Amino acid sequence: MICTQCGRPASRYTVTAEGRVREVVLCPSCYAVLLAGAREERGPVRRCPACGMAIEDYRRTGLVGCAECYRYFRRELLPAVRDLQGSVTHTGKTPGADAGENYELLLERARLRTHMEQCLLKGDDAEAERLREQIKALNAAIRGERV
Incomplete structure (x- = not known):
């Protein structure tokens, strides 16, 4: 795929703006510009009170900064956890045969x-x-x- 803005290699992204969902084909640089503009429209960025991570950092890296992030960004993280693991309930592991x-x-x-x-x-x-x-x-x- 080719970026619709600059012509470099790109990826397809789903964007929700003003209640409308649309797909865009952008390179990482143009997508970052799009996100920066969206952040300015939304106002201040929410940050985890414990580690200072923003939800955009999670979206970019796929990693949370600390355990508090799971509580603070619960609404944003639950769908991703459900998609990845099939459930949001931790069941843990059962002991092996040696127990x-x-x-x-x-x-x-x-x-x-x-x-x-x-x-x-x-x-x-x-x-x-x-x-x-x-x-x-x-x-x-x-x-x-x-x-």
Whole structure:
């Protein structure tokens, strides 16, 4: 394709302006000029309060600047995430075959560690020590040792 403005190699872009959707064939330079003009018409550029990234930066690179960007640009990012991953809900990974029957024990150990850390932060040393002993017993069970 050839840019309709300058004749250099170009790409096809879908542009929405004044409620109308149209396709344009522009080179990267002419497209940047078109975007700059659109930004001036829209007013100030919204930037992530944590890292300063603008949504135009995401559109150009396909990368967000930080975790806060996902919250701040949620409305703009959700359609892209849905298209790329098929869903906007994170399901995570399940443990591999090596976790096997220890999976439940590993989950319980993680839960106990979290609870123990909360107890330590609150200053409940006795409860934290009780949880520490339970974690030791779980570690032994995970290794296959008798307690």
